[in-house]
Amino acid sequence: MTERASDVSASPPRRRNSYTIAPLTLVSANVVLFALFFVWPAVIGLIYSFTNYTGVGPFQFVGLANYKNLFGDSSFYDALTRTLLYTVLVVPLNFVFSLLIANLLVSRHAKGKSVARVVFFIPWLISPIVVGVLWRWLFGENFGLVNYVVESLGGHAIPWQSNADLSLGVVVMAGAWTGTAFSMLLFIAAIKNVPASYYEAASLDGAGPWRQFISITLPSIAPTSFIVILLNTINAMKEYPLFVSLNNGGPGTSNNLLVQYIYQTGFSRGQIGYASAASFILMLILMAVAIIQLIANRRMENR
Structure with missing residues (x-):
């Protein structure tokens, strides 16, 4: 025992x-x-980032010379400005589209919701390179489907690729389209977690669908909205394959984003040390964006 x-x-x-x-x-x-x-x-x-390394052979420490030269490089500022502009345009567009689709798919009156979810999620499954090729085929100047339709209706071909602003607009639409699927799934899960009793009480008080959306849905899914904005902001500022496959930063280098600038500087020009300094500047910017959004989110939760 x-x-x-x-x-x-x-x-x-x-x-x-x-x-x-x-x-x-x-x-x-x-x-x-x-x-x-x-x-x-x-x-x-x-x-x-503190050396003059070129990818081959020995290197020497140059201190802060790379960072000093970087802040005096107009090409770096152009790429940074275009990156911020792309982010400011694509993130709100993605947010609105994904939230709108999510509300439609959770509606009691919607039919074929299961099929619609699969259809809307397909862009997320496609490689960004393939997405860029598809949109380039749609908005090509000489061979694009959109210009073919415009010319068939008697109009003139639109310079989707040779005009810098139009070229950026095409990439913004493509980026919002391909990123909507993942954000949509997050919003669907968040909206389904909102208690139905809230909407029933609001209906009894005479609140319509729009008032319910503003007063109940948006405040209830605020944490998910924060995550969606944060992830989309970081992904937009790191975007590379979509631009390369769609317009390769063109026309010329007018639509080069910061990641493209880093790649071209490091691998095309062989300035690994200089490109490393630029990549750390990008990392600091992303960290600052994340910290600012975290602080703003905490203040909203404490109200």
Whole structure:
């Protein structure tokens, strides 16, 4: 009896050890991967940003020379300005479209909602390169479907690619279209979590659909709205494949975003150290955007 009692008393620690080892193993694997593929490259990039490294051969430390030259580079400011403009345009457009579609798909009067969700989610499954090619085929100046329709109706071909503003507008529409699907799913989940009793009480008080949306839906999904805006802002400021496949930053370099500027500087010109400095400036901007949005979100929650 004493031996059995001792065996029974000894089993819980073993179970606790097994329950502890498994999570630690999984967490440690993630930590190793994070350190290997993020921390270590970031440290190397930070070191390179203080050097004149060209990708081959030895390098010399130049201190803050790369950062000083960067802040005097007009091409860097042009790319940064275009990146901010693209972000300011595409994020609100994506927010409005995804929220509108989500409200339509959760409506009790909507039919074929399951099929519609699949159709609206298809853009998210397509590679950004493919999305760029599709939209380039639609808005090409000499071969695009849109200009073909315009000319068939007696109009003149629109310079979608040779006009910088029109070219940026096409990319904004393509970016909003491809990013709407993921935001839509987040909004659908958030709207479904709003208690139905809120809407029933509002209906009894005579509130219409628009008043219910403004007074109930929007405040209830505020945390999800914050996540959607934050993720879309970060993704927009890091956009690269869509621009490359659609207009390659054209016409010329007028629509080069910051990531394109970093890529061309580092790999086309061989200025790895200079490009590393630009990439760290982009990282600081993204961190600042995230911190500002977090502070704004906390203030809204504390009201």
